[in-house]
Amino acid sequence: MTTTTTAPGYDPARPWALHPQVSLRPESFGALAYHFGTRRLSFLKSRTLLAVVESLADQPSGLEACRAAGVAPEELAAYEQALGTLAATGMICERAA
Amino acid sequence: MTLAGPDPGFRLVDRFEQGLDAPICLTWELTYACNLACVHCLSSSGRRDPHELSTDECKALIDEFERMQIFYVNIGGGEPTIRSDFWELVDYATAHRVGVKFSTNGSRITDGVAARLAASDYVDVQLSLDGATAEVNDAVRGVGSFATAVTAMERLAAAGFAGFKISVVVTRHNVGQLDAFKSLADRYGAQLRLTRLRPAGRGADVWDELHPTAVQQRQLYDWLVARGEDVLTGDSFFHLSAFGDALPGLNLCGAGRVVCLVDPVGDVYACPFAIHDEFLAGNVRTPGGFTSVWRESALFAELRAPQGEGACTSCGHYDACRGGCMAAKFFTGLPLDGPDPECVLGHGENALDARGDVKAPRPSPDHSSRPRRVAVALTPSHRPDRRCDESPLAGAGAALRAE
Numbered sequence: 001m002t003t004t005t006t007a008p009g010y011d012p013a014r015p016w017a018l019h020p021q022v023s024l025r026p027e028s029f030g031a032l033a034y035h036f037g038t039r040r041l042s043f044l045k046s047r048t049l050l051a052v053v054e055s056l057a058d059q060p061s062g063l064e065a066c067r068a069a070g071v072a073p074e075e076l077a078a079y080e081q082a083l084g085t086l087a088a089t090g091m092i093c094e095r096a097a
Numbered sequence: 098m099t100l101a102g103p104d105p106g107f108r109l110v111d112r113f114e115q116g117l118d119a120p121i122c123l124t125w126e127l128t129y130a131c132n133l134a135c136v137h138c139l140s141s142s143g144r145r146d147p148h149e150l151s152t153d154e155c156k157a158l159i160d161e162f163e164r165m166q167i168f169y170v171n172i173g174g175g176e177p178t179i180r181s182d183f184w185e186l187v188d189y190a191t192a193h194r195v196g197v198k199f200s201t202n203g204s205r206i207t208d209g210v211a212a213r214l215a216a217s218d219y220v221d222v223q224l225s226l227d228g229a230t231a232e233v234n235d236a237v238r239g240v241g242s243f244a245t246a247v248t249a250m251e252r253l254a255a256a257g258f259a260g261f262k263i264s265v266v267v268t269r270h271n272v273g274q275l276d277a278f279k280s281l282a283d284r285y286g287a288q289l290r291l292t293r294l295r296p297a298g299r300g301a302d303v304w305d306e307l308h309p310t311a312v313q314q315r316q317l318y319d320w321l322v323a324r325g326e327d328v329l330t331g332d333s334f335f336h337l338s339a340f341g342d343a344l345p346g347l348n349l350c351g352a353g354r355v356v357c358l359v360d361p362v363g364d365v366y367a368c369p370f371a372i373h374d375e376f377l378a379g380n381v382r383t384p385g386g387f388t389s390v391w392r393e394s395a396l397f398a399e400l401r402a403p404q405g406e407g408a409c410t411s412c413g414h415y416d417a418c419r420g421g422c423m424a425a426k427f428f429t430g431l432p433l434d435g436p437d438p439e440c441v442l443g444h445g446e447n448a449l450d451a452r453g454d455v456k457a458p459r460p461s462p463d464h465s466s467r468p469r470r471v472a473v474a475l476t477p478s479h480r481p482d483r484r485c486d487e488s489p490l491a492g493a494g495a496a497l498r499a500e
Binding site for chain 1: 101102109112117118119121166168169194196198218219221
């Protein structure tokens with residue numbers, strides 16, 4: 001199990017999107033994410049995180065996606081860390097602004 | 098497997114114990130036909146069953162998998178490539194965004210097949226090999242099977258297929274070859290996968306003489322901790338976690354909760370190691386199909402209900418091993434709420450000794466081509482031990498790791 005303590009490569013000010021080869025399956029606890037290219041499975045551990053990830057492509061930045069999904073300021077660091085993990089494993093990727 | 102989320106106290110294992118709307122990891126055995134007759138075959142394969150699912154039924158099942166968002170299926174058998182519609186079904190699945198990993202003995206991996214596989218992102222291959230030498234492998238899988246598998250590996254590597262899997266069932270005779278297996282995998286750019294020998298199918302006949310000894314289990318655990326970083330295990334060794342640090346993975350029996358098996362005639366079992374009426378949840382041909390079986394079967398509801406710790410309740414390691422493997426207990430005649438037969442604290446051996454005249458259940462059904470073997474003619478190889486260790490990852494493991 002991978003535990004990432006930092007968020008390498010994830011810049012909340014940049015625009016992001018779900019990787020095109022990734023499928024999301026909503027679950028009561030959040031969601032499963034599967035990358036068909038790397039065959040890697042990830043778990044999104046809250047429905048809010050799912051909402052953030054789903055809205056990435058429509059928001060101007062990762063930060064805006066978090067705000068739009070209702071992430072409270074005090075929760076932001078935890079969500080950015082989660083997004084950092086997803087970025088590091090290729091589940092989400094930067095898109096052209 | 099990666100966990101991403103804001104809540105550090107969140108335990109996926111708690112959620113998974115209650116089951117999910119769809120399995121994470123599904124094994125689909127396409128046929129009972131096989132050109133080999135491995136002594137430990139989990140599905141007692143050999144002869145095709147006349148009632149196996151038709152091509153159209155298989156496609157309808159794939160449609161269901163797609164609707165349930167089952168990301169990938171592990172296809173096995175038998176030897177699945179024997180089915181004349183095998184590639185048609187693989188293409189159909191991947192066109193419907195259901196990834197495929199299939200297990201094979203390699204006998205049908207021609208240069209052309211290898212090239213085709215190398216070109217697909219959605220298909221993964223797992224070659225079965227149970228010895229790092231022909232002597233050890235062929236005693237279990239049959240004469241010539243080592244050479245066949247090596248030829249297949251050479252073809253896959255030559256075609257540029259990086260990262261195919263070499264899948265090894267760890268036995269008393271090959272546990273000393275873990276480094277050699279790793280070298281073999283490295284040579285062909287493959288990934289090693291080690292799984293546990295289960296007393297299921299024909300494996301029930303040979304488990305006593307083939308399962309690793311207590312000393313070897315420790316050796317295996319140490320190897321996994323030290324060298325298992327890149328080694329897949331399907332989370333199948335979670336019963337070893339009581340040795341010390343938990344091995345990577347969920348350390349959870351996923352049967353009927355996050356995994357299940359669909360057999361060639363459409364019967365749905367709780368897991369690939371439990372092909373027995375006791376663990377039969379239903380059939381995909383009944384109204385409601387696979388979805389209803391997964392979501393509504395009484396058996397699966399029972400498996401997802403809180404389980405008692407039984408005889409293990411006072412054991413301080415219960416959180417690590419969670420009582421071990423249900424199928425291993427069942428087919429060795431042990432109570433399901435007691436210790437695993439390979440409990441590293443020795444409780445399993447005591448329980449086996451205490452069985453007395455209790456007859457272990459016979460696996461069912463049996464599609465073996467020949468009468469079951471009673472003994473494996475292989476002299477134990479006394480390899481000097483290796484100081485290896487390893488650690489598997491994943492699972493619901495395995496499962497979870499999208500292996």
